[in-house]
Amino acid sequence: MNEASKGAGSVVYEAHGLKKNYDGGQVAALRGVDFDIREGEFVAIVGPSGCGKSTLLQMLGSLDKPSEGSLSYRGRLISALEDPSDYRSTEIGFVFQSFHLLPTFTVSENVQIPMFETGLSRGEREVRAHELLVSVGLSHRLKHFPSELSGGERQRVAIARSLANRPSVLLADEPTGNLDSENAAHVVELLLKLHQELGMTLVLVTHDLGIAALATRTIRMKDGRVVNESTPLTHAS
Amino acid sequence: MTFFTVVVRGLIRRPVRTGLTLLGISIGIGAVVTLVGMSWGYEKSIGKQLDVIGIDVVVSNMSGGLMPKVFDETLQDKVAALPKVADTTTVLMLMLSIEDAPMMMVSGREWGGFTWEKLEVLEGRLPKDDKEFAVVLGKLAAEVLKKKVGDTVQIEADELPVVGIVDGHAVVENGAVILSLSVLQEISSNQGKVNFVDVRVPEGTPEKEVMELCETVNGLFPEGRAKLASEVVGTSQGYRLARAMSWSTSLLAIIVGVLGVMNTMLMTVFERTHEIGILLAVGWKRRRILYMVLCESALLGFLGGVTGVGLGALGLKILEVTPAIRGLLEPDLSPKLLLTSVAIAVVVGVVSGLYPGWRSSRLSPSRALNL
Structure with a gap:
C-alpha cells in the first residue's frame, strides 16, 4: 500500500481479511481483502466483472455482512452491527448503477425519503x-416522476438523494454504467465537485479506466482479492 | 411529503387490488354491524318497552327460548302479597305467525292491569272487557298486516275483529297484536297460564330493596327468576344464544377480512421487495419499515371499516322495514356500535399487517436490491 497516496487524513475504513461466501461457501465473492481508506480520498475500485468489487462496496455501505473478517468505520466495527441503519442514514450516501429511485414518488419526494430518519x-x-436538486441542476424537475426523466437526470436525482443527510462518505457503484458518454461525463463532474469542494471521501466502483484515472488511488481486484493499489503517479509509470 | 403520504402511495399503487380488499373488509364489517345491530337492537327495544310501561321487576322463566315458558297465573297473588310490591299484572306473550307476517308478538294482557295504561288509542277503541273476542293493533302491526279498524285478524284458528289501532310509544309495543289475557289463553289453549308477572315497586324504592324482593320471589318461584327490568333480556338464554350466534357469524366475517388484508399486504410486500431494499439502503430503520406496512394495513382496515359501517347501516335500515322484522325490534345503530365496528376493522388491519410487516423488515438490503 502506498502510504504517500493516503495523505495525512484519518482512517475512515479499515478492512482485515474480509471474506464473503454465497451458497453455503460454494461461491467466494471476496477471499480475504485488506485495505484502508482515509479521510478525503477518492478511491476507485476496478476489476473485471465478478471480481467482487460491488460486493466490497456493499460491505462498505453495510448493505451486506462479511462472512469473515472485520470492517471498521472511523474505528467502529460496522461488520458486526446488528442494525446499521443509523450508519447508512447519516454517515454515507450510496449511488447505484441503476439509480434505484422509487417510481411512485416525485423527484423531490425521492430526495426527501432518507430524511425521515433525521427528525x-x-x-x-x-x-x-x-x-x-438545485445543486445538481434539476430545480425544474421537482414534481416529475422518475419515469419522466432521462438516465442522466435520474442519476443526478440519486446523487442528490445520497447527499440528503449530509454524509461524509459517498459510495458509488458504477454510477455511469447505464449512461451515455455525455451524461456520464456530467455525473463524473458532479461527483468530482462533491469530492473536491466538500472534501467528501469518495469510493467509486467502475469499469471505466478513464474515470479511475481521476481517483487519488485505485484498488484493482481480481477473483475476490486486491491485486494491486496505485496512485496517479504509479498509473503514469 | 409526510410519512402518511408514503403510506397512502403504498396503497394506491395497486388501486384495483386495494379496492377489492376494501370491499372484502367492508362486507365483513357490514355483516358485523348488521348482526350485532340486530342483537343489540332487540335488547334495547325490549328494554324500552319495559321502561315505557313502567315495569320494575319481571318474573318469568327465560330458560327456554326467546319467549319464556308459561307458568301458573296464581303466582301473581303470591307476588302481590309481598311487601314492597306496589302493583302486579300478568301477561301471556306469544310469538306467532299472523296471516302473511312470519312472526309477530301477540300480547295477552290482564284486563285492568297497568300494561294497558300507556296505550294511546289512535283509531277505534280498546276492548270493552276481558271477555271481548277482539284485538287492538300497534300502529306498526297495523301497517305490516295492512289492517284497519273493522277488519279481522286470524290468530291460530280464530278470527278476531280489530277494534282499535294504538300507539304504545315503543317499537315492540307498536309491533304487537294486543288483546285480553283470558281471550289469548283460550285461543292458544293456555287456560290459567301466563309467562310474565310484571311488578311495580313504590317510587323511590332503593335498588337494594328491589334486589331483595327479587330474591324473595325467586324463593316462591324456583323454576323461574325475578329480574330487574334492565336485566331481563340479557339473562334470557334465547337472547344469549342469538347474541352468541351474531358474534360468531361476525367473527367468521372478521377472520375472512383478516385473511384478505393479510393476502393483500403479503402481495404488496413481495411486489415491493426492491423498494423496501431501497428504503433500507438509504437508512430507514427496520422498525420504520414495519411501521409503514402496519400503517398501510391499518389504513386499509379503517377505510374498509368506515365503508362497512355504511353498508351495515344501510342493511339495518332495509331490515328494519322488512315485514319479518318490522315491529319486533328497532335495530341499534348507536355510536358505540359504529365506533366498535371501525375499531374492529382497524385491529383487523393491524393484525393482518404484522406478519407481512415483520417479513419486510427482515429483508437483506443487498438481496432486495438485486431482485
Missing part, C-alpha cells in the same frame, strides 16, 4: 430537497 420537519425536508 427534520416536513418544511425543512422540502427546503433541503429543493437545495440539493
Whole structure:
C-alpha cells in the first residue's frame, strides 16, 4: 500500500481479511481483502466483472455482512452491527448503477425519503430537497416522476438523494454504467465537485479506466482479492 | 411529503387490488354491524318497552327460548302479597305467525292491569272487557298486516275483529297484536297460564330493596327468576344464544377480512421487495419499515371499516322495514356500535399487517436490491 497516496487524513475504513461466501461457501465473492481508506480520498475500485468489487462496496455501505473478517468505520466495527441503519442514514450516501429511485414518488419526494430518519420537519425536508436538486441542476424537475426523466437526470436525482443527510462518505457503484458518454461525463463532474469542494471521501466502483484515472488511488481486484493499489503517479509509470 | 403520504402511495399503487380488499373488509364489517345491530337492537327495544310501561321487576322463566315458558297465573297473588310490591299484572306473550307476517308478538294482557295504561288509542277503541273476542293493533302491526279498524285478524284458528289501532310509544309495543289475557289463553289453549308477572315497586324504592324482593320471589318461584327490568333480556338464554350466534357469524366475517388484508399486504410486500431494499439502503430503520406496512394495513382496515359501517347501516335500515322484522325490534345503530365496528376493522388491519410487516423488515438490503 502506498502510504504517500493516503495523505495525512484519518482512517475512515479499515478492512482485515474480509471474506464473503454465497451458497453455503460454494461461491467466494471476496477471499480475504485488506485495505484502508482515509479521510478525503477518492478511491476507485476496478476489476473485471465478478471480481467482487460491488460486493466490497456493499460491505462498505453495510448493505451486506462479511462472512469473515472485520470492517471498521472511523474505528467502529460496522461488520458486526446488528442494525446499521443509523450508519447508512447519516454517515454515507450510496449511488447505484441503476439509480434505484422509487417510481411512485416525485423527484423531490425521492430526495426527501432518507430524511425521515433525521427528525427534520416536513418544511425543512422540502427546503433541503429543493437545495440539493438545485445543486445538481434539476430545480425544474421537482414534481416529475422518475419515469419522466432521462438516465442522466435520474442519476443526478440519486446523487442528490445520497447527499440528503449530509454524509461524509459517498459510495458509488458504477454510477455511469447505464449512461451515455455525455451524461456520464456530467455525473463524473458532479461527483468530482462533491469530492473536491466538500472534501467528501469518495469510493467509486467502475469499469471505466478513464474515470479511475481521476481517483487519488485505485484498488484493482481480481477473483475476490486486491491485486494491486496505485496512485496517479504509479498509473503514469 | 409526510410519512402518511408514503403510506397512502403504498396503497394506491395497486388501486384495483386495494379496492377489492376494501370491499372484502367492508362486507365483513357490514355483516358485523348488521348482526350485532340486530342483537343489540332487540335488547334495547325490549328494554324500552319495559321502561315505557313502567315495569320494575319481571318474573318469568327465560330458560327456554326467546319467549319464556308459561307458568301458573296464581303466582301473581303470591307476588302481590309481598311487601314492597306496589302493583302486579300478568301477561301471556306469544310469538306467532299472523296471516302473511312470519312472526309477530301477540300480547295477552290482564284486563285492568297497568300494561294497558300507556296505550294511546289512535283509531277505534280498546276492548270493552276481558271477555271481548277482539284485538287492538300497534300502529306498526297495523301497517305490516295492512289492517284497519273493522277488519279481522286470524290468530291460530280464530278470527278476531280489530277494534282499535294504538300507539304504545315503543317499537315492540307498536309491533304487537294486543288483546285480553283470558281471550289469548283460550285461543292458544293456555287456560290459567301466563309467562310474565310484571311488578311495580313504590317510587323511590332503593335498588337494594328491589334486589331483595327479587330474591324473595325467586324463593316462591324456583323454576323461574325475578329480574330487574334492565336485566331481563340479557339473562334470557334465547337472547344469549342469538347474541352468541351474531358474534360468531361476525367473527367468521372478521377472520375472512383478516385473511384478505393479510393476502393483500403479503402481495404488496413481495411486489415491493426492491423498494423496501431501497428504503433500507438509504437508512430507514427496520422498525420504520414495519411501521409503514402496519400503517398501510391499518389504513386499509379503517377505510374498509368506515365503508362497512355504511353498508351495515344501510342493511339495518332495509331490515328494519322488512315485514319479518318490522315491529319486533328497532335495530341499534348507536355510536358505540359504529365506533366498535371501525375499531374492529382497524385491529383487523393491524393484525393482518404484522406478519407481512415483520417479513419486510427482515429483508437483506443487498438481496432486495438485486431482485
